[in-house]
Amino acid sequence: MEINGHDISLLFDLNTPPTSFFNTEIENIPEYGSIIYTVWNRQNEFIYVGIGGVNNGVSLKNRNPRSRINQHASGRRSGDQFCVYVQDFFVVPEIVESGNYIAERGLLDRLTKEYIHKNLSYRFIVFQDEDSIQVVRGLESVIRSGVNGFGIPFLNGIE
Numbered sequence: 001m002e003i004n005g006h007d008i009s010l011l012f013d014l015n016t017p018p019t020s021f022f023n024t025e026i027e028n029i030p031e032y033g034s035i036i037y038t039v040w041n042r043q044n045e046f047i048y049v050g051i052g053g054v055n056n057g058v059s060l061k062n063r064n065p066r067s068r069i070n071q072h073a074s075g076r077r078s079g080d081q082f083c084v085y086v087q088d089f090f091v092v093p094e095i096v097e098s099g100n101y102i103a104e105r106g107l108l109d110r111l112t113k114e115y116i117h118k119n120l121s122y123r124f125i126v127f128q129d130e131d132s133i134q135v136v137r138g139l140e141s142v143i144r145s146g147v148n149g150f151g152i153p154f155l156n157g158i159e
Contacts, residue, residue, distance in 0.1 A: 003142050006135065011038045011123050011143075012046075012150055018121035021073040026066050029124065034132035035065035036139050037124035038153070039072075039082070047120070047154040048082060049143045051136040063133075065126050075113025085155040086120070087112045 001009045010016070018040050019028065029035065032053070039048035052068025077083045091111050095101045127135050145159075146152040152159060 001147070003147075004135075004138050006125075006127075006139060008036075008125065008139060008143070008147075010125050011036065011049075012147065013123065014044055016123070018123045020117070020121045021069075022117040024070075024073060026069055029066045029069060030126045030128065031066070032061050032063055033065050033126045033128035034063055034136045035068065035124050035126050036136040036143075037069070037122045038143070039120055039122050039155075042119050045154065046147075046150045048085070048156055049140055049153050050082060050156075051140045053126075054133045054136060056133065060128065060130055060132065065124075069122065069124075073113070073116060074109075075111075075116055076109050077112065082155070083109075083112050083116070086116055089155060090119070091115050 001007070001012060034051065034053040036049070036051050038046060039050070041047055050068065050072075053063035053065040055063065071080050072082050074080075075083055075086075077087060087108060091108065094115075095111070129135070144153060144157055146157065151157070
């Protein structure tokens with residue numbers, strides 16, 4: 001499967017187990033470059049596409065593709081749209097259904113982290129070229145609009 005001349009099949013290879021966000025050992029992700037990743041639930045449904053290591057003006061060797069995955073795995077909503085989506089679409093509905101919520105500082109972030117760790121995994125590709133920022137931004141834009149056989153990502157797709 002190719003987009004813009006780049007093989008993206010690893011992002012959608014259902015025969016290869018994705019990496020759980022519970023696995024905080026991220027040595028499988030290279031130390032530098034730009035990353036594009038797809039997020040999957042336990043039913044192997046495509047729910048999100050994202051990018052990392054995309055700070056403009058940062059040299060290739062200083063782009064950190066691991067930081068975005070770590071940020072998502074933390075469950076903290078501050079500055080992380082993925083965690084906001086997870087909370088809005090999965091965590092809050094579980095709380096409402098249970099009818100059991102007592103406000104507590106940091107509780108929603110902890111519940112979001114638990115949900116992410118128990119239910120979500122990712123597949124990724126890292127690009128380590130000077131133009132990697134443009135590459136992953138272009139791929140993300142196309143994938144958010146839908147990929148044959150997988151449709152648009154549930155949380156951040158564009159129809």
